[in-house]
Amino acid sequence: MRKVTVYDTTLRDGAQAEELNLTSEDKVRIAHRLDDLGIHYIEAGWPGSNPTDKKFFEIVKGDTFENAKLTAFGSTHLAKKTPEQDPNLAALLAADTPVITIFGKTWDLHATTALGVPLERNLELIANSVGYLKERVDEVIFDAEHFFDGYKNNPAYALEALKAAQDAGASRLVLCDTNGGSLTTEISEAVRAVFDELPDAAIGIHAHNDSELAVANSLEAIRLGASQVQGTVNGYGERCGNANLCSVIPNLELKMGIETIGRENLKRLMITSHFVSETANLRPFMRQPFVGASAFAHKGGVHVSAILKDARTYEHIPPETVGNEQRVLLSDQAGKSNILFKARELGYELDKQDATVDRLLKELKLKESMGYEYSVADASFELILQQALGKPLDYFHFRNFFVVDAKREEDAEPFTEATVIVDVKGQVEHTAATGMGPVNALDRALRKGLERFYPGLSEIRLLDFKVRVLSGAVRDTGGTASFVRVLVETGDKHERWTTMGVSHNIIEASWQAVVDAINYKLFRDDQRRKG
Template structure:
């Protein structure tokens, strides 16, 4: 089986993305995660360009990697200096990595305009830099910057740049679509020409995504003989990003039968994608192919009915091969199959002709029209299911709540107090609590009244709180009188769960979500106690 090496540049090219800022500690953690995934090369940064990268290379010398070869990145030497005098090349050597990648100009426009030097001098920079480094490190990779644009403009000169690097000892020539504007058929024609000119050279591809072609161009390059793909996790990178390795890797492994990181490591792809999103403090893209939360999510009733018979009807691969999972969503587009699937997933076996299914389907569609979205609040759905099955939860009965928000001075924090009255096992509990906002105050007041009866509620933590203004919901009057949906994520030592409330009053919506959260916790504790 042909092996394609994967070269990750998340820590260098990916870190140039807008809104992405990584500390030295972040980069070290990501590097180890990439090594666990089985990545072959990790381009860790440009040692001569900024203090963060310099510190990283100093620190990383204390670490070892099982699979990956750490790579330092930089440019050819300055035109007015020799390689030995060049601070950039010496900073690369000081990083003490076994592999160095340098980029050079392969577009004549960049040589004459950006660098302001004769074309022949640019070729000397490429040749001299690579020769100097090859004598001092195990491997030197050459990134032919703007190669596809250079080839379009002056094919003879672009090929000369590659030949200079190859003859100087570069182990691999990387064809870069730096502006990201090349189409796949153009990639094919250009690579075919390169292979004729340099039949023995080892080629790679480095594609940017400005035309949404980076993954397709990378796949096509491999089909035509490239043996290395450069890219980033989640497609992070300058402007529109780089080739997304989370798509490139499974396409090569699962669709083309080529070896990259191996099937065992492929199962870590989704968790690695999410881990790096978390470190980068960026929200994961739900609709990202292969690893996104929506990649194998099914909402339409016809789709769900089909996948229950055979998942291949609406899934192009088995989700678990990339560490993802199949999900069925509940919405106003749901059919009976959605209800049956979700009930089975939660441990309830319902027959297709069970009247409960019709009851649930009607209630689901009616509530979804009001703004409820059970696809994001499984705990609330399970409570609705229990009620439809004739087993409503009666841990406490609501009587009253009262919330006061006050701000007494311009620069002071607002003051919130909530009073709650509930009937618990025949006893009326009247409690009050302050909190950081009305939701926190309501949550604390309710639990204060219940913990004497249900001590395990002390384990519960409110983890997240989201509010969304709904448009198009029933009775939506718009503006500040719009309906809102509140989602609350709660957790204890066993699990995390999400509950929901909808109302034109944000306090009422929050109360619904808090009550569902408490009821779900008490219900799950009862189940655990009976096991």
């Protein structure tokens, strides 16, 4: 099997993405996860450019990496200095990595305009820098910056720049679509020309995504003979990002029969993708191919009916090969198959002809038309499933609540108090509590009335609270009367669950979600006691 090495630049190129900020310690954690995934090269940063990267290289000097070679990144030496005098090259060597990657200008426009040097001098900068580093480290990779734009503008000079790096000892020549504007046909033409001119060269591809073609362009270069692919986890990077390794790797392994990190490591792709997102404090992209939460999620009833018979009907690969899982969503587009699948996931075996399924489907479609979204609130769905099965939960009965919010001129924060009246096991509980806002006050007042009967409620914690204005549900009175959906994520020492409420009144929507969260906790405690 043909093999392609994977060169990850999440910690350098990916870190240049808007809204993405990594500390030196974050970079260390991610580097070890990439190593665990089986990545071959980790470009950790530009040690001469900022304190974060400099500190990273200091931290990892004593660390062991089983699969990856750490790589320091920088530029060719300054035009007015020799390699020996150049601070950038000195910083690269001080990073003490086995591999150094340097970029140089291969577009004549950049040589004459950006650097302001004659074309011949630019070739000297490339050759001198590669040669100087090659004498001092195991491996030097040359990133041919703007190669494809350079080839379109002056093909002879772009190829000459590659040859200068190769002759000076570069172990690999990486063709960069730095502006991300090349079409796949243009990538193909240029790569073929490189192999014609330099048949013995080891070629890599580094594509940016400004035309939404970074993955396609990377795959095409590899199809034509490139033996290394550069990219980032989740496609993070400057502007529109880099080639997404979470798509490149499985396409190579599963579609093109080219080995990269290996099939066993491929199963860790999704968890690695999410680890990088969470470390960067960014929400994972749900609709990302292969590793997104929606990549193998099915909503339409026809689709669900088919995948229950054979998943290949609507899934291009088995989701577990990349560490993902099949999901069935509940919505107003759901059919009976969706209900059966979701019920089976929760441990309920229902018959398609059972009247319960018809009742549940009718209830589901009605609720969804009002703005409920059960695909993201499994706990609320299980509660209405219990009701449809004729097993409604009867832990307490709501009578009323009363919430007061008040703020005076001298107050920094509003004062909030909630009063709740519920019937619990034949007793009326009338409780009040203050809180940090009306939802917190209601939650505290309700639990104060229930914990005497259900001590387990003291274990639960609110983990997340989301409010979304529902489009298309605005009343005539204006935008502030919109319907809202509230999602509440709650957890205890055993698990975490999500519940939901919908209303034009945000307190009422929140109350629904909180009540469902408490009912679900009590329901799950009952199940655990029954074994």
